[in-house]
Amino acid sequence: MPLLSIVTPSFRPVREHLLEAYESVRSQKLPVGWELEWVIQEDGDTGEARGILPTDPIVKFDMGRRGGVALTRNLALARSKGELIKNLDHDDILTPDVVARDIEVLTSDPTIQWTTSRVLDLLPDGSMVGFDQDPTPGRIEPGFVFDHWRKHNYRLPVHPTTICIRRELVTALGGWMGIPGSDDSGMFVAASVISYGYFHQEVGLLYRKWPGQVTAQTNHTAATEWKLRMGLIEERAEAIRKLWGFPPRHARQA
Numbered sequence: 001m002p003l004l005s006i007v008t009p010s011f012r013p014v015r016e017h018l019l020e021a022y023e024s025v026r027s028q029k030l031p032v033g034w035e036l037e038w039v040i041q042e043d044g045d046t047g048e049a050r051g052i053l054p055t056d057p058i059v060k061f062d063m064g065r066r067g068g069v070a071l072t073r074n075l076a077l078a079r080s081k082g083e084l085i086k087n088l089d090h091d092d093i094l095t096p097d098v099v100a101r102d103i104e105v106l107t108s109d110p111t112i113q114w115t116t117s118r119v120l121d122l123l124p125d126g127s128m129v130g131f132d133q134d135p136t137p138g139r140i141e142p143g144f145v146f147d148h149w150r151k152h153n154y155r156l157p158v159h160p161t162t163i164c165i166r167r168e169l170v171t172a173l174g175g176w177m178g179i180p181g182s183d184d185s186g187m188f189v190a191a192s193v194i195s196y197g198y199f200h201q202e203v204g205l206l207y208r209k210w211p212g213q214v215t216a217q218t219n220h221t222a223a224t225e226w227k228l229r230m231g232l233i234e235e236r237a238e239a240i241r242k243l244w245g246f247p248p249r250h251a252r253q254a
Helices: 015-026 048-052 069-079 098-108 144-151 167-172 183-192 220-244 249-253
Strands: 003-010 035-042 059-062 084-087 112-122 138-140 164-166 196-208
Touching: 003 015, 003 069, 003 098, 015 035, 015 048, 035 048, 035 069, 059 069, 069 183, 084 098, 084 167, 098 112, 098 164, 098 196, 112 183, 144 183, 144 220, 144 249, 164 167, 167 183, 183 220
Parallel strands: 003 035, 003 084, 035 059, 112 196
Antiparallel strands: 084 164, 112 164, 138 196
């Protein structure tokens, strides 16, 4: 049977948050014939996530060395078996039917290599805030995400953590990019310059914002590191685009 793998890195999870993530995974309805696994990789070896979640055959745990979110996410990818790979952070919540929508698009059009969805920020008081610059729903051509990202001070038009991607593409790119704080952006930008994607107008994820999450700092060191990360993401995407033989988007439109 075809399989979709949800991969999740975990470090010191908050019990209530992880259980909400679990319920959002468990409640997904799949197209006929499809199966789902949730691969949770702990950044370390305390076993905290295993101690929180109930025994469930779809949940696959493992532990390993401390190495940060990119290494941990890639270990989850290595352990996964699905032909489609969907990302989920351990404190976020999938909305109903998002997995079915991802599968529908990726199985109906072989030229589309990844999907993303609209996101709502979930604030500590329970309120939700949307993003006012979502792209037009539907097919996204190669280069669109990269061009928008560079023109808008390295701000993406869609949230990279919502991605569902074909396994062959994400593994060809080396998985999530090994940089602090931007591993999902680095992988997504690279994928977007050499492949067609798709944006769902329906909300696919509640992105939890809370005091304990890893957030960008504002000191000089963090600002310098951020510039280095963005520069490396940009250089990598340009190199991948050239090596794959994709001309810049403006050249294709000429």
